[in-house]
Amino acid sequence: MHSPLNKPEELDRSFGVSRVSPEAGxxxxxxxxxxxxxxxxxxxxxxxxxxxxxxHWFVFVKAFLLLAAAVSCVLVLTTxxxxxxxxxxxxxxxxxxxxxxxxxxxxxADVVIYPILLGVVFVGIWRFAVLVRGMARPTLxxxxxxxxxxxxxxxxxxxxxxxxxxxxxxQAVTGxxxxxxxxxxxxxxMLVKTGHLSTGLDGFLPIKYHVLSHIWIGCIGLxxxxxxxxxxxxxxQIIAIPLLFFSLIAAGAxxxxxxxxxxxSALVTFVPLLLLAVADLWGWTSYLVSESYFLSLLLFLFAMxxxxxxxxxxxxxxxxxxxxxxxxxxxxxxxxxxxVIFWGATGFLLWRRTGPTALNLVKLxxxxxxxxxxxxxVSSPDAGTYVHTxxxxxxxxxxxxxxxxxxxxxxxxxxxxxxxWLAGSPSEKRLAETFALFxxxxxxxxxxxxxxGGSAFYFANVGTFACIAFLTAYGVPAIERRxxxxxxxxxxxxxxxxxxxxxxxxxxxxxxxxAQFRELNDRVHALTGADDAAPLPTARAIAALLAPAGSLRxxxxxxxxxxxxxxxxxTLLSLSGGQTRHLAVFVAPGNRPFWTTYLDCRGDPxxxxxxxxxxxxxxxxPPEFKCARDIYYTTSLYRDDAISEASTDEQLCxxxxxxxxxxxxxxxxPREGRKVSCAVPQR
Numbered sequence: 014m015h016s017p018l019n020k021p022e023e024l025d026r027s028f029g030v031s032r033v034s035p036e037a038g039x040x041x042x043x044x045x046x047x048x049x050x051x052x053x054x055x056x057x058x059x060x061x062x063x064x065x066x067x068x069h070w071f072v073f074v075k076a077f078l079l080l081a082a083a084v085s086c087v088l089v090l091t092t093x094x095x096x097x098x099x100x101x102x103x104x105x106x107x108x109x110x111x112x113x114x115x116x117x118x119x120x121x122a123d124v125v126i127y128p129i130l131l132g133v134v135f136v137g138i139w140r141f142a143v144l145v146r147g148m149a150r151p152t153l154x155x156x157x158x159x160x161x162x163x164x165x166x167x168x169x170x171x172x173x174x175x176x177x178x179x180x181x182x183x184q185a186v187t188g189x190x191x192x193x194x195x196x197x198x199x200x201x202x203m204l205v206k207t208g209h210l211s212t213g214l215d216g217f218l219p220i221k222y223h224v225l226s227h228i229w230i231g232c233i234g235l236x237x238x239x240x241x242x243x244x245x246x247x248x249x250q251i252i253a254i255p256l257l258f259f260s261l262i263a264a265g266a267x268x269x270x271x272x273x274x275x276x277x278s279a280l281v282t283f284v285p286l287l288l289l290a291v292a293d294l295w296g297w298t299s300y301l302v303s304e305s306y307f308l309s310l311l312l313f314l315f316a317m318x319x320x321x322x323x324x325x326x327x328x329x330x331x332x333x334x335x336x337x338x339x340x341x342x343x344x345x346x347x348x349x350x351x352x353v354i355f356w357g358a359t360g361f362l363l364w365r366r367t368g369p370t371a372l373n374l375v376k377l378x379x380x381x382x383x384x385x386x387x388x389x390x391v392s393s394p395d396a397g398t399y400v401h402t403x404x405x406x407x408x409x410x411x412x413x414x415x416x417x418x419x420x421x422x423x424x425x426x427x428x429x430x431x432x433x434w435l436a437g438s439p440s441e442k443r444l445a446e447t448f449a450l451f452x453x454x455x456x457x458x459x460x461x462x463x464x465x466g467g468s469a470f471y472f473a474n475v476g477t478f479a480c481i482a483f484l485t486a487y488g489v490p491a492i493e494r495r496x497x498x499x500x501x502x503x504x505x506x507x508x509x510x511x512x513x514x515x516x517x518x519x520x521x522x523x524x525x526x527x528a529q530f531r532e533l534n535d536r537v538h539a540l541t542g543a544d545d546a547a548p549l550p551t552a553r554a555i556a557a558l559l560a561p562a563g564s565l566r567x568x569x570x571x572x573x574x575x576x577x578x579x580x581x582x583x584t585l586l587s588l589s590g591g592q593t594r595h596l597a598v599f600v601a602p603g604n605r606p607f608w609t610t611y612l613d614c615r616g617d618p619x620x621x622x623x624x625x626x627x628x629x630x631x632x633x634x635p636p637e638f639k640c641a642r643d644i645y646y647t648t649s650l651y652r653d654d655a656i657s658e659a660s661t662d663e664q665l666c667x668x669x670x671x672x673x674x675x676x677x678x679x680x681x682x683p684r685e686g687r688k689v690s691c692a693v694p695q696r
Contacts, residue, residue: 037092038278039266041144043259044088044137045156046163046282051080051255053164057559058250061179064563065570068239068247075237076251082130083108083256085137087263087315092144097328098267098318099336105315106339108133110229112236116205122236148278152502155279159506163286166513167254167301173522173529176302177245180533183569185242185624186578187536188611189529192619194245196646197227197304199622202241205231206593206626212647213628214618215655216597216672220647223392225347226305242623245304253307257300260314261285261478265485267318270325276489279502284489287509288481294516296418297470300478306471309348310478313355316340317482323362324443330366345388350471352388354454356381362447404463412467416459419473426452426480433487451479466645527554534565537572577606580683582624588678588688593627597674599665601681602635602657614640615648630668630677631657666691 055073062068086104111129114122145153172178176191184190199212200220204227209217233252234244266281300307319340322333341359345352360381367373409416427449434445455476459469492500513519531549538546549557557565573579581600589596598621600607611617617640618632633648633656634640642648662677669677669691677689 036266036275037144038148038275039281040088040091040263041141041148042152042156042278043262043266043282044084044141045153046160047084047255047259047262048081049157049160050164050167050258051077051251053161054168054255055251057165057168058179058247060561061558061563061566063561064566065183065573067182068237068243072237072239072247073251076233076247078130078134079108079112079233080252080255081137082133084259085133085140087259088137089133089140091263091267092140097332098322099332102316102319102336102340106312106343110232113228113232115235116228116232119235119238126236152279155502155506156282159283163258164255166519168250169522169526170298170519171250171254171301172246173518173525174298174302175525175529177249177304178526178529179246179250180529181246182240182243183533183537183573184529185620186573186582186610187533187540187576188578188613188616189533189536190616192613192616192646193302194242195616195619195623198242198245198624199619200224201227201231201234201245202622202624202626203628204228205235205241207628209628211628212619213622213626214632214648215630215651216628216668216674218647218651220650221390221392223305223346223349223388225343226308229308230304240624241626249302249304249307253304253311254301257307257311257314258286260311261289261482262485264314264317264482265489268321268482268486270321276493277502280489280493280500280505281485283502283505283509285481285485287505287512288484289478290509290512290516292418292422292477292481293518294418294512295414296477297412297415297467297474298518299415299470300474303471305348306351306474309344309351310475312340312344312347313351313475314478314482316344316355317479320358320362320447321440321444323366324447325440326366327440334363342384345385346392348471349389349392350458350468351475353385354451354472354475356385357454358447358450361450362443365443365446403461406460407463408459408467408469408473412470415467415470416473419470419477420456420459422480423452423456423473423476426476426483429480429483429487448479448483452476455479523555524551527551527558530554530558534569537569537576540576541572543572577683578610578620581607581620581680584684584686585621585625585627585678585680588686589627589676593625595674596676596678597628597630597669597672598625598632598678598680599630599660600632600657601679602637602659604680604682606683607680608634608638608657614638615643615646618648619646627678628672628674630665630674631655631660633657662689665689 055077059070059073083105086108087101090101090104108130111126112122114125177194178184181190181194185195196212200210200222203209203211203213204224207217210219210222210224211217212220230244230248231241233248234241237244237247239247262282262285265285300310316337319333319337322328323330323337337359341352341355344355360377364373364377409420430445430449430452434442437445455473458464459473462469531554534546534549538544557563585598608617610620614634617634618629621627621629633642633651635657665677666689675691677691678686679689680686
């Protein structure tokens with residue numbers, strides 16, 4: 014039973030288009046699935062946010078438009094008779110980073126971005142209209158229905174994890190926001206608002222971090238017209254996570270040269286999602302909440318078919334190499350762990366393609382080593398911060414759920430690569446060696462190194478995604494050729510749903526999201542001095558969260574205006590006149606409502622940089638609160654005199670002038686502040 018396009022030659026004659034590629038059905042099905050998933054997520058987020066007051070519904074349309082343009086680019090460029098994958102990779106990268114034009118000028122950005130995105134989407138719709146005529150109607154309905162189901166499922170799963178959630182704007186000012194999101198939003202805000210790589214807790218103290226995802230999300234926030242903190246959940250749930258799944262499916266569909274009979278299009282979508290769900294059954298799902306990781310992964314997966322082209326001596330080398338260099342550099346500056354694995358395998362494959370000589374080894378190792386070294390120096394924290402020592406199986410002993418599923422997946426990838434190497438052509442042997450290096454590069458840090466905080470996951474999990482793409486490319490056609498009765502889209506989808514329901518994280522996600530909503534309601538009541546909130550069972554909490562009218566959400570939105578965090582932000586905006594350039598904020602140590610906003614006091618200093626993108630001066634918690642300072646959120650990097658303490662205007666201005674700041678806002682209480690003009694010395 015096949016559902017890809019039927020008789021492409023007849024389609025060509027009927028509609029006057031160039032010959033469709035054998036992968037057309039698979040990419041078309043995946044495009045519909047992912048667009049339905051993203052649209053569903055956008056609609057649910059818009060419904061939830063409506064009674065809360067922001068953002069405007071058109072923001073969700075713009076976010077979906079960016080996703081649709083990226084998917085359309087892949088659909089158009091891969092469903093024709095393809096000459097190479099380089100154009101696909103470069104096209105997707107260009108579309109994804111178009112919003113960065115807003116960093117230069119928002120008006121100019123809209124003038125350029127809208128015509129491009131709308132034009133690409135229009136061509137994508139036209140191409141889809143041609144292709145869908147060869148797709149059975151039940152197959153199309155299956156793509157739409159399963160995509161909508163995925164959108165609903167991952168809305169709960171992602172938001173239940175409690176990082177960048179649909180309730181983030183309220184959680185940030187009530188002290189409930191996860192510190193990781195505050196930390197990363199502060200970095201992104203400092204970059205796009207001031208141009209400094211800093212958390213902004215005391216001027217512009219520089220830090221080292223892989224910053225591409227921060228720039229990307231911050232720029233999308235500028236283009237969408239929302240705060241950077243809001244853009245974190247918008248980008249993740251409407252753009253990045255659906256696009257991550259699409260890149261995984263596309264990698265499996267495009268990795269190998271197709272046979273005369275291409276696989277069932279629905280299976281090419283459902284099988285990789287099923288394999289990922291099986292890994293999630295016992296493992297971590299950090300790829301859903303780590304912005305730097307999911308950006309690096311989707312770039313890595315979109316670029317994966319380039320490795321097959323370079324491995325094939327019949328293909329020209331220059332176009333895929335150029336695209337691979339662009340994608341690899343972006344991957345490296347998004348997540349060092351993924352970039353190291355990417356460039357290690359790239360270097361080896363190029364060495365095998367150009368000839369395994371000592372001279373070629375030097376020619377390749379030198380530039381790649383310099384690039385990786387430069388990226389590590391500029392954007393990676395000092396090795397001693399995270400890598401403690403060589404310690405066999407430290408990751409597996411301390412974090413078995415994070416380690417063992419990924420170790421198994423990498424061993425499966427090694428076995429699959431070895432099987433392909435033994436039976437394949439010379440080009441397939443080179444590709445098999447590349448995937449073996451993906452597995453080895455993922456396994457070695459996870460098995461040998463003691464990396465703090467379970468960060469070895471971001472090495473080990475790369476091999477898991479590579480394994481899924483590899484098994485999709487080579488396993489699906491092989492199994493389908495056997496004609497087993499169980500290998501049908503409906504059955505695979507049923508197993509996928511069963512595995513999802515068997516996964517604690519997915520099954521319990523509605524309850525966890527309801528608990529967050531209840532906690533927010535209780536916190537607003539506590540901060541505003543209102544009576545205790547009425548008990549809210551899980552079912553009622555979910556209904557109150559998702560109901561379009563949303564009377565309880567409207568009450569929360571009204572209450573949010575009276576909490577100290579919101580009042581502090583409004584006071585600062587009033588004092589600054591909406592301007593954030595050359596400006597710093599000092600929160601007086603006696604401003605207890607501000608310094609007690611967060612249940613975890615480490616979050617208090619990040620409120621202003623994360624929301625406003627304005628640096629603090631002496632922004633570390635006052636000593637009386639005995640708040641811990643740690644390396645992970647950079648507070649331990651600041652000097653001892655960075656704590657908030659009684660200071661004169663002259664002392665504060667002297668400190669501000671050292672950072673080139675000429676205006677100081679002093680916040681004495683949530684509704685009490687003043688503006689101080691400081692003279693900046695001429696340099």
